[in-house]
Amino acid sequence: MTQWDDSQAAAVSENVTDESSTSSANQLADPDPFETEKETVFGRDWIYAGHANSIAEPGQFFTRTVGDRQLIVVRGHDGESKAFDNVCAHRGSKMVEDTPMTDPGGGNRIQCPYHLWTYDLDGELRSTPKSFEDASLNPDLENEDVQEFDCETNGLNDVHIDSVGPLLFVNLSDDPPALSEQVGPMADRLESLSLEAADHERRVVEEVECNWKTVAGSLLDAVDRQDRLPGVESAETDLETDDHCWSLSSTDDDGRAQIHYCWPNVTIEVDGDDGYATCIIDPVDAGRCQLIVDYYARDGDGTEAEREFVRTSRQRRAEAIELAERRRDADGASTLERTLGPNEHTVHDLHGLAQESNS
Amino acid sequence: MSTQQQQHSTYAASCPDCDVDLHSEDPNEIVEFYRRHSSVTGHDVEFTRIGPDLVDAVTEDDLKEVYTLKDVVTQLEAEYENGVPIGAVAAAMSEQGLSIGETLEKIHEIRMGGGLYEPQDDHLRAF
Ligand code: FES
Numbered sequence A: 001m002t003q004w005d006d007s008q009a010a011a012v013s014e015n016v017t018d019e020s021s022t023s024s025a026n027q028l029a030d031p032d033p034f035e036t037e038k039e040t041v042f043g044r045d046w047i048y049a050g051h052a053n054s055i056a057e058p059g060q061f062f063t064r065t066v067g068d069r070q071l072i073v074v075r076g077h078d079g080e081s082k083a084f085d086n087v088c089a090h091r092g093s094k095m096v097e098d099t100p101m102t103d104p105g106g107g108n109r110i111q112c113p114y115h116l117w118t119y120d121l122d123g124e125l126r127s128t129p130k131s132f133e134d135a136s137l138n139p140d141l142e143n144e145d146v147q148e149f150d151c152e153t154n155g156l157n158d159v160h161i162d163s164v165g166p167l168l169f170v171n172l173s174d175d176p177p178a179l180s181e182q183v184g185p186m187a188d189r190l191e192s193l194s195l196e197a198a199d200h201e202r203r204v205v206e207e208v209e210c211n212w213k214t215v216a217g218s219l220l221d222a223v224d225r226q227d228r229l230p231g232v233e234s235a236e237t238d239l240e241t242d243d244h245c246w247s248l249s250s251t252d253d254d255g256r257a258q259i260h261y262c263w264p265n266v267t268i269e270v271d272g273d274d275g276y277a278t279c280i281i282d283p284v285d286a287g288r289c290q291l292i293v294d295y296y297a298r299d300g301d302g303t304e305a306e307r308e309f310v311r312t313s314r315q316r317r318a319e320a321i322e323l324a325e326r327r328r329d330a331d332g333a334s335t336l337e338r339t340l341g342p343n344e345h346t347v348h349d350l351h352g353l354a355q356e357s358n359s
Numbered sequence B: 001m002s003t004q005q006q007q008h009s010t011y012a013a014s015c016p017d018c019d020v021d022l023h024s025e026d027p028n029e030i031v032e033f034y035r036r037h038s039s040v041t042g043h044d045v046e047f048t049r050i051g052p053d054l055v056d057a058v059t060e061d062d063l064k065e066v067y068t069l070k071d072v073v074t075q076l077e078a079e080y081e082n083g084v085p086i087g088a089v090a091a092a093m094s095e096q097g098l099s100i101g102e103t104l105e106k107i108h109e110i111r112m113g114g115g116l117y118e119p120q121d122d123h124l125r126a127f
């Protein structure tokens, strides 16, 4: 990881126009960048999945789709969070219905509705219907009708999971680097704030007709303008990068108000002691994304400061979306340079890194 | 879609909980939006604008009787070659106060009972 400083910003800014244009031209050449990114970004990096408080009890779970894969994130009997593909080991059926974190499911077992294979919270196959066992004794059945199974090897496919405070991240690759390598110093800064003490208040989901990276670029600019948060006099912004991932963090002088853009697709805004918001930017396809915003408050609903935080956060996002739509429209007319915002280097950096990931 | 295009779109739907909306020319795109939205929120979505021909299809009846969902499909079948898009059915049913989630549930029930079939994905015909 390297620390971002102004000299690098200036160096990048000087030729940002050229490089950004090239980057957008390359994207045009890729018939469906999201298909590529499913592998190079969403199949490889740590992705924010949801909040640990929503599955506080053993057996509670929610589903989360990353790229083409839907995962079950569940609290085990041992108190640890686990993640599995929502795919039955028997014949690959989807097992549990879409279950948002805001309305979690629960149970001691995960059971596939098709032929009732039943797994424990560690993803181990625990039972199959009696009839299958009996089937092997039935001489009238053809061999292929009889299910051969081995409880040892017929478990659910588990997926790596780790956390920053109560924020759960998943990684679809077989052998991922540590989460701390991807999130950088954001982890320490957030963990010092006891985010688990706040309760989920509200989820708001909207769609934007822009590529997710265009929206991400605009939200990044918002991180750089943290001084617009109420009560924040001055803030320091750091961009941490390595050859693939980065995070952009802005923290006020006493560290209570923070905004982080964490590669590849989540922002975390913390408003002092009052609350915080996470915003996931999930691609739907190459030209559309879904923003999933969750608000958390420390004192239950209703203090004026919390309402003000939600208003400011929504306002900031609305501005970012407007900017993203302008950039999208300008992109079409090849006038990218005219519409780049005040923080070209961050936008350039996002495009550049996504580009590298794709190659 | 630009703001101006949005003002003239044939279909619009919104989630009152999130205070967000979607505009489209294709009613099935609204159903896709509903599925994506409800999958991460559990929220239902309501049509706020539908094509005028659909309003006619469910309200202009000589006897002024209330059509069932299956009647609506039969009524619209002539307009579509390979099945009525479920979004058009949901839009028509919204005239009777049904949300998109409620209509999809009803469609599922009637299909299971053998009253409707899908000549292609997300398109309906009545038996
Ligand atoms: S597919 Fe799950 S039990 Fe058969």
Ligand SMILES: [Zn+2]
Pocket: A204, A205, B015, B016, B017, B018, B019, B037, B041, B043
């Ligand atoms: Zn909603």
